[in-house]
Amino acid sequence: MPGGRLREWARRNLTEPRIAVALVVAGAPVTLAGALLYVLPGPGFPVLVIGLASLITGLVMLGSWASSG
Numbered sequence: 001m002p003g004g005r006l007r008e009w010a011r012r013n014l015t016e017p018r019i020a021v022a023l024v025v026a027g028a029p030v031t032l033a034g035a036l037l038y039v040l041p042g043p044g045f046p047v048l049v050i051g052l053a054s055l056i057t058g059l060v061m062l063g064s065w066a067s068s069g
Contacts, residue, residue, distance in 0.1 A: 017065050023058030027051050 034048030 016061060020058045020061035020065065023054045023061065025058075027053075027055030027058055031055055 028051075030047060031051030034044055034046075034051045036044070037047055038044030
């Protein structure tokens with residue numbers, strides 16, 4: 001079955017806390033870039049919304065993991 005090794009690797013290594021940390025680490029600079037682009041010429045509002053969504057999702061995931069663990 002193609003992709004079986006990849007699926008097993010992902011099941012072992014992509015845990016919820018790691019995904020949450022990745023979302024927070026990626027969401028913070030995207031949010032800052034969106035805030036900069038909001039005042040500079042560029043697509044500021046959509047970038048800001050995407051950054052805030054990933055940042056908030058990561059923080060909620062970390063909070064739920066910390067309170068249950």
